[in-house]
Amino acid sequence: MRRISILAHIPLVGLAMLVWWVLWFMLMGTLMSVEELNATIGAALHDDGGRSFWPVLPAWPTLQPLARLLLDTPHFFVMFWNTFRLVVPSVAGQIVLSAPAAWALSRFRFRGRKLLITVYIALMLMPFQVTMVPNFLVIDRLGLMDNVLAVILPFAFSAFPVFIMLKGFDAVPHALLEAASIDGAGPVRTFLHVGLPLGLPSILAAMVLGFLDVWGAIEQPMTFLGDPSAWPLSLFLPQIVAEELGLAMAASLLMLLPAVLFFLFGQKYLELGIQAAGIKE
Amino acid sequence: MLIFFLIPFVDTVRRSFYDVRGVNFIGLESYVSVVNNMAFRLAAVNTARFVAICIPLLLVISLGVALLVRCVRPGGAVFKTTFLLPMAVPVASVVLLWQVLFNDGGLANSVLDFFGLPGVRFMGSGAAFWVLVATYLWKNTGYNMVLWLAGLDSISDTLYEAARVDGASKLQSFRYVTLPCLLPTVGIVSILSLLNSFKVFREAYLVAGAYPHDSMYLLQHLFNNWFVQLDISRLSAAATMLAAVLLVMILIIRRFLDEKD
Numbered sequence: 001m002r003r004i005s006i007l008a009h010i011p012l013v014g015l016a017m018l019v020w021w022v023l024w025f026m027l028m029g030t031l032m033s034v035e036e037l038n039a040t041i042g043a044a045l046h047d048d049g050g051r052s053f054w055p056v057l058p059a060w061p062t063l064q065p066l067a068r069l070l071l072d073t074p075h076f077f078v079m080f081w082n083t084f085r086l087v088v089p090s091v092a093g094q095i096v097l098s099a100p101a102a103w104a105l106s107r108f109r110f111r112g113r114k115l116l117i118t119v120y121i122a123l124m125l126m127p128f129q130v131t132m133v134p135n136f137l138v139i140d141r142l143g144l145m146d147n148v149l150a151v152i153l154p155f156a157f158s159a160f161p162v163f164i165m166l167k168g169f170d171a172v173p174h175a176l177l178e179a180a181s182i183d184g185a186g187p188v189r190t191f192l193h194v195g196l197p198l199g200l201p202s203i204l205a206a207m208v209l210g211f212l213d214v215w216g217a218i219e220q221p222m223t224f225l226g227d228p229s230a231w232p233l234s235l236f237l238p239q240i241v242a243e244e245l246g247l248a249m250a251a252s253l254l255m256l257l258p259a260v261l262f263f264l265f266g267q268k269y270l271e272l273g274i275q276a277a278g279i280k281e
Numbered sequence: 282m283l284i285f286f287l288i289p290f291v292d293t294v295r296r297s298f299y300d301v302r303g304v305n306f307i308g309l310e311s312y313v314s315v316v317n318n319m320a321f322r323l324a325a326v327n328t329a330r331f332v333a334i335c336i337p338l339l340l341v342i343s344l345g346v347a348l349l350v351r352c353v354r355p356g357g358a359v360f361k362t363t364f365l366l367p368m369a370v371p372v373a374s375v376v377l378l379w380q381v382l383f384n385d386g387g388l389a390n391s392v393l394d395f396f397g398l399p400g401v402r403f404m405g406s407g408a409a410f411w412v413l414v415a416t417y418l419w420k421n422t423g424y425n426m427v428l429w430l431a432g433l434d435s436i437s438d439t440l441y442e443a444a445r446v447d448g449a450s451k452l453q454s455f456r457y458v459t460l461p462c463l464l465p466t467v468g469i470v471s472i473l474s475l476l477n478s479f480k481v482f483r484e485a486y487l488v489a490g491a492y493p494h495d496s497m498y499l500l501q502h503l504f505n506n507w508f509v510q511l512d513i514s515r516l517s518a519a520a521t522m523l524a525a526v527l528l529v530m531i532l533i534i535r536r537f538l539d540e541k542d
């Protein structure tokens with residue numbers, strides 16, 4: 001067994017390098033001066049016939065591009081703020097709307113329940129390209145085009161968190177609910193005091209997945225937000241790449257950091273969320 | 282949910298039979314125009330090719346990684362985190378890196394130079410398609426690995442014990458215990474991979490724009506471009522067809538697996 005473990009390390013480390021190198025690149029790139037960036041990878045971006053190379057460590061580590069981004073680039077903060085303005089209400093909306101929906105689907109037996117769950121799963125499985133037109137029709141009808149709500153509302157009403165929480169609530173033992181109702185708790189209190197605490201892991205799972213999804217969202221803001229001043233970082237970054245190498249590096253890292261931190265703290269729940277999708281119903 | 286997805290989707294299906302303003306009934310005209318559209322054909326073929334190549338590749342690679350990660354049980358968690366990490370990496374933050382790697386004067390060509398191989402125009406040739414495939418694999422291996430690991434964990438130890446008692450070798454117990462027990466997982470992993478494969482549009486779009494090289498012009502580009510032109514009838518028809526194709530594929534995968542059970 002030990003021998004296998006050591007042998008297994010070889011391909012794993014090789015593959016893991018593909019991930020580690022990307023992070024290393026981002027980190028070192030941020031620490032490089034603009035001159036060094038231009039000398040090493042400028043050739044890739046300007047297509048002047050030269051070749052790029054990448055040193056393991058920067059020759060002269062500097063925080064100057066990062067400082068410039070944070071101190072002299074106010075529109076970066078606007079974009080950062082724009083991103084939060086989309087992410088926070090979207091994720092909060094997902095939780096507030098999905099938790100009761102999932103609870104109802106999980107706990108109450110009503111006609112059409114099975115059908116409704118099937119519809120949820122089918123919708124969850126549809127890519128954005130399919131839901132784009134329906135979303136647009138509603139948003140246009142409500143007069144919300146170019147409004148941040150055009151991005152937030154469809155996210156908040158998405159089917160995926162309902163599905164994950166449904167799995168979580170299904171696991172709550174029936175005996176506990178009976179105990180609650182014998183103690184005189186109504187449906188709402190049962191939900192708040194029994195369902196929510198016990199379903200918390202699946203709610204957190206939905207939150208982590210939701211955050212990562214909206215944080216990196218490209219299609220939705222691109223489709224429904226026409227005004228570049230309302231764009232989130234994810235749309236803004238690709239535009240500054242060509243002009244400002246140093247800034248782009250630092251901004252890329254800052255875009256990456258919250259997602260990675262969120263991921264590291266929520267990894268347990270993320271895995272739970274992925275597995276929830278995998279359990280056969 | 283009803284308001285944002287279901288009802289408007291029915292409306293979308295309806296609109297696919299009407300003209301642009303949604304007033305006059307024109308029957309299947311939009312469908313005919315979509316199917317005869319050269320861009321649609323190119324995009325549909327590319328998307329089908331992409332899915333057909335990526336999903337088997339991803340299934341095999343992620344299963345391999347999952348098995349390897351299980352072998353190094355003490356240190357497995359580190360690798361699990363590592364392979365899941367790309368999921369959390371926002372596409373926008375690696376656009377710069379992708380350009381640095383795959384532009385004509387990029388790092389990938391420097392590596393080829395180093396080995397004395399001729400340079401490749403990654404973004405301006407059929408190689409663009411493979412860059413996209415690699416990106417998809419990079420991003421989704423971890424996700425699938427977790428699904429496989431859950432599947433592997435659900436196989437009870439007694440089965441392995443029994444196999445060992447019967448004198449099965451490691452390889453045999455993999456072939457006759459592990460693989461059959463993983464079958465139910467295969468279905469769900471393929472369905473989820475299929476859906477995640479539609480998300481590569483983010484990468485493709487950010488790296489190469491709305492009109493990339495022909496080899497990676499996907500349905501997602503087409504939808505986006507038609508949307509910009511506000512061609513709602515054609516878009517509705519195409520969306521309806523895409524939804525139908527996906528549903529049929531999902532049903533086939535599930536039916537196929539239910540029979541195996």
